[in-house]
Amino acid sequence: MTYEELIDKIRSRDASAAVVGLGYVGLPLALAYVDAGYRVIGYDVDGDKIANLQAGSSYIGDVADEQVAAAVARGAFAPTTDPARLGEADVVAICVPTPLTADKEPDLSFLADTAETLSARLRPGQLVVVESTVYPGATRELVLPILEKSGLAAGRDFWLAFSPERVDPGNKAFPLKEIPTVVGGLDAAAAELTAAFYEPVVSEVIKVSSAEAAEMSKLLENTYRAVNIALVNELKVICDKMGLDAFEVIEAAASKPYGFQKFAPGPGVGGHCIPLDPYYLAWRARQLGHESRFVELAGRVNDEMPEYVVSRLEGALGERGLKLSGARVLVLGVAYKANVDDLRESPALVVIDLLRKRGADVAYHDPYAPALPKTRKYDFGLASTPLDAETLKDYDAVVVTTDHTGVDYDMVFREARLVVDARGVARRHGYAGDNVVTA
Numbered sequence: 001m002t003y004e005e006l007i008d009k010i011r012s013r014d015a016s017a018a019v020v021g022l023g024y025v026g027l028p029l030a031l032a033y034v035d036a037g038y039r040v041i042g043y044d045v046d047g048d049k050i051a052n053l054q055a056g057s058s059y060i061g062d063v064a065d066e067q068v069a070a071a072v073a074r075g076a077f078a079p080t081t082d083p084a085r086l087g088e089a090d091v092v093a094i095c096v097p098t099p100l101t102a103d104k105e106p107d108l109s110f111l112a113d114t115a116e117t118l119s120a121r122l123r124p125g126q127l128v129v130v131e132s133t134v135y136p137g138a139t140r141e142l143v144l145p146i147l148e149k150s151g152l153a154a155g156r157d158f159w160l161a162f163s164p165e166r167v168d169p170g171n172k173a174f175p176l177k178e179i180p181t182v183v184g185g186l187d188a189a190a191a192e193l194t195a196a197f198y199e200p201v202v203s204e205v206i207k208v209s210s211a212e213a214a215e216m217s218k219l220l221e222n223t224y225r226a227v228n229i230a231l232v233n234e235l236k237v238i239c240d241k242m243g244l245d246a247f248e249v250i251e252a253a254a255s256k257p258y259g260f261q262k263f264a265p266g267p268g269v270g271g272h273c274i275p276l277d278p279y280y281l282a283w284r285a286r287q288l289g290h291e292s293r294f295v296e297l298a299g300r301v302n303d304e305m306p307e308y309v310v311s312r313l314e315g316a317l318g319e320r321g322l323k324l325s326g327a328r329v330l331v332l333g334v335a336y337k338a339n340v341d342d343l344r345e346s347p348a349l350v351v352i353d354l355l356r357k358r359g360a361d362v363a364y365h366d367p368y369a370p371a372l373p374k375t376r377k378y379d380f381g382l383a384s385t386p387l388d389a390e391t392l393k394d395y396d397a398v399v400v401t402t403d404h405t406g407v408d409y410d411m412v413f414r415e416a417r418l419v420v421d422a423r424g425v426a427r428r429h430g431y432a433g434d435n436v437v438t439a
Contacts, residue, residue: 001125007196010197013036020092020093021097024167028063030042039078050081106135111143125158128160130160133280135219161211185211237308267305268306270347329398333423334348368404371384389415
């Protein structure tokens, strides 16, 4: 298929798409493609996910069962574990995880494996779009050589581009369709094809000069947020030492109508972007002989917040004549942010791990997470405990790590012996009892 034939096929919605990796990014994206009029193949190596989708069941809070079932029933969405089907698609979007190693360096093994899988099935006339977060240069330096092992040449036989995902789980104000997307190709033709493909999917397409510029834009978006969150997290520590309420101070500063954007402190950062992207940027900078001190410092500040929460709990228990070892602690909220079921890189999991290592008897409550799944880092074997007045009396302390709106915080503040509040919930509820400590 020629460039002209493919772009005509895309514009007429006759093109078919494949999404590789059906997680919190890939599944909403696949269904957005369906809504735009494309036929979509959803590929994942997790057989349980595929079985759920084939049965019309969603495992992601932002995606309704009915949406999946309708797309599958009319043949617009075909979930599969068969990699051979990737060769059928005109456009292949890669949405696999790109986590960090234990040394805080990029782990692109999933992306490389996906490129190998696709390379064995690549055919002339396909467009490949990487959406997974990478360091600037990875699409050209890592993905391209693997795809060209197929014997096909980028820019002649197939096209390759980068378009950073911008899915924000739980954000009702900005659903995927309302968020502009950035597109950068390995060449102009790849950029044009990718822009044409996304135009019916999102509100606006912003073309940049290269894949590297698009890759860097993704890291800047989230490094900006990480740096500002680190600032207010450090401010919170300083305010605690001064006997000030950091949340009050931030609200006061936010009354300025220009020059200030409000960020909220917390027990750390979580999700699929903010805990990772600054380290991708810092790693790439080191490869070029530059130490990104500001970026790395922000990462360290945010990474240290779970330890700060635990230290505040330990100090508050000590003031009450109790030790952390042997204390019964209820962690309130394990998702990385409010009103989602997403546990990726959640600081609450780090808090649980630190508490258990120090001998505390830990339980948790989270209406969005009935059980804690085994991950590459943790295997707690815990299930959510009920939250009621009688349960609260069984614990020496409650640690608020995620501020889900459906929780009866008035009951928590009233019944708990000690509340260590890492989210400013007490202030929002107008509670200032002696049993509440900020963290």
